[in-house]
Amino acid sequence: MATTPKKMMQLNFFDAACTGSNTAIGMWKDPKDNSRSKDRLEYWLWLAKLAEKGKITAIFLADSYGGHNILNNSAAAQYKGGSHVGKLDPLMTVSAMAAVTKSVSFGITASTSYIPPYILARTYSTLDHLSNGRIGWNIVTSHSNSAAQAMGGTEVMPHDERYKAADEYMDIVYQLWEKSWEDGAQVWQSEPEMAYDPSKIHRIDYTGKYHKMSAFHQTHPSPQRTPLLFQAGSSKAGIDFGGKHAEAIFSANPTITSAKKYVAAVRAKAVEEGRAPDSVKIFLGIMPIIGRTMEEAEAKFALAKKHVSVQGGLTRFCGFTAVDLSGYAVDEEFDFKGEHFENSIQGVIDNVRTIAEEQGVRFTPRSVAEMFALGGSGPRPIGTPEMVADFFEKWWREADIDGFNVNYVSNPGSFEDVVELLIPELQKRGIYWDDYAVPGGTARENIHVKPGEPLLPASHPAAKHRWTPERLAAATAMEKPAPIPALGEEVKDVEVPVKKMAEVKVAA
Numbered sequence: 001m002a003t004t005p006k007k008m009m010q011l012n013f014f015d016a017a018c019t020g021s022n023t024a025i026g027m028w029k030d031p032k033d034n035s036r037s038k039d040r041l042e043y044w045l046w047l048a049k050l051a052e053k054g055k056i057t058a059i060f061l062a063d064s065y066g067g068h069n070i071l072n073n074s075a076a077a078q079y080k081g082g083s084h085v086g087k088l089d090p091l092m093t094v095s096a097m098a099a100v101t102k103s104v105s106f107g108i109t110a111s112t113s114y115i116p117p118y119i120l121a122r123t124y125s126t127l128d129h130l131s132n133g134r135i136g137w138n139i140v141t142s143h144s145n146s147a148a149q150a151m152g153g154t155e156v157m158p159h160d161e162r163y164k165a166a167d168e169y170m171d172i173v174y175q176l177w178e179k180s181w182e183d184g185a186q187v188w189q190s191e192p193e194m195a196y197d198p199s200k201i202h203r204i205d206y207t208g209k210y211h212k213m214s215a216f217h218q219t220h221p222s223p224q225r226t227p228l229l230f231q232a233g234s235s236k237a238g239i240d241f242g243g244k245h246a247e248a249i250f251s252a253n254p255t256i257t258s259a260k261k262y263v264a265a266v267r268a269k270a271v272e273e274g275r276a277p278d279s280v281k282i283f284l285g286i287m288p289i290i291g292r293t294m295e296e297a298e299a300k301f302a303l304a305k306k307h308v309s310v311q312g313g314l315t316r317f318c319g320f321t322a323v324d325l326s327g328y329a330v331d332e333e334f335d336f337k338g339e340h341f342e343n344s345i346q347g348v349i350d351n352v353r354t355i356a357e358e359q360g361v362r363f364t365p366r367s368v369a370e371m372f373a374l375g376g377s378g379p380r381p382i383g384t385p386e387m388v389a390d391f392f393e394k395w396w397r398e399a400d401i402d403g404f405n406v407n408y409v410s411n412p413g414s415f416e417d418v419v420e421l422l423i424p425e426l427q428k429r430g431i432y433w434d435d436y437a438v439p440g441g442t443a444r445e446n447i448h449v450k451p452g453e454p455l456l457p458a459s460h461p462a463a464k465h466r467w468t469p470e471r472l473a474a475a476t477a478m479e480k481p482a483p484i485p486a487l488g489e490e491v492k493d494v495e496v497p498v499k500k501m502a503e504v505k506v507a508a
Helices: 041-053 076-081 091-099 117-130 145-150 159-178 236-245 256-272 294-307 310-321 346-359 365-373 385-398 413-428 443-447 461-465 469-479
Strands: 010-016 058-062 085-087 105-111 135-140 186-189 194-196 203-207 212-215 228-231 248-251 281-286 403-406 503-507
Touching (some): 091 117, 105 228, 105 443, 117 135, 117 212, 159 203, 159 236, 159 461, 236 256, 256 385, 281 385, 310 365
Antiparallel strands (some): 203 212
């Protein structure tokens, strides 16, 4: 009987295709920082090679539309502080990174609210082909009114309704990836001429409340068919969505207790959906500051605090919470009520409220600005490799997480410290792999440590659309012509089917 592999901690690099940093705002002022060069390919090639050297599971790329314009009803502070601006399309960086690596995967953010599912399905199939199956999709619904206005609307769809629309969206892309093309449709047969077998390519007709589509998937099945599915959501609607669809979740929790509670909720929902509890891997956002000595680590932290952009961090906080703090002096205390708004990130609000309640903190604009200009509300361990490894291991074991999404303070130093200092210490403890589970394998094989299993498991909701032998037999039976009446039998109207591309009509 096969033995279950020992659980190993996994690490992702967390970044965004923007000049400057999306999580360490103001570090561009450090002459050694390379974030001002993130609009050049060299940065991304360096990042990919370093990630593979450290056996990093995936490079996770955040993205969003619009901008942070809640603070003083203006985006000026975002631009002045360099907070997640100068954005590139993260999808454009991936092929180049894949070309210089063999095993590291890529989780790229894309929104169900603004990208038509037909377009998204083709884009991710393309990248999955070009990377030999190392692509993941971080599913977001987009929370800001500025994004809605950029796309021709006035305000964002209500929070829970966005998830209902996203659920329909997932059903469409699952059918494009799993159902539109049978295995073996690509033939390349000269005589009789057949490049692709049209009987194995199926139209998907979908009509729902939020989405409508009629199309064949343009792209033949990629190594994973459906890309690895990332997600981040800590509201009830987000947890329900993640437990149903996600294979990996990016969480942000300020305490072990809150992280453990979140993990349990997600896994319980997965079980409710008929999935195994460990089929959803959970990665906690973290910003380590590592030095060879404690003095060196503290000096790095002091430098980071020196360069922090208060206005950049504040506009990020206001953008996430939909709370405008422009009416307060920078060191004036304010009461954070923790209200949820349709255009806010509920998980961020809940985390800040947890910090206030559990630590008895009274916030000022400066304090929340410094928090959100250096990582956010998640943990930020500072110390030697051994001390930081202790911190990682404690959270990993006690919160029952699978690993971490590692934020950087200032590159190249921060991620190099992870690879050169932290990972060897984790390997020495026997809790981090010496090599990928499947070198050269797909994203799904590596993150789930399941060699030879690049497709979604049968328990996932997408799998119900897959062409199984039973479904193929049923479809073939439906296409058989009616029997010819025997001599002397009454001849009734008979519909003779015409051989053509199969049509699969699906009602939402």
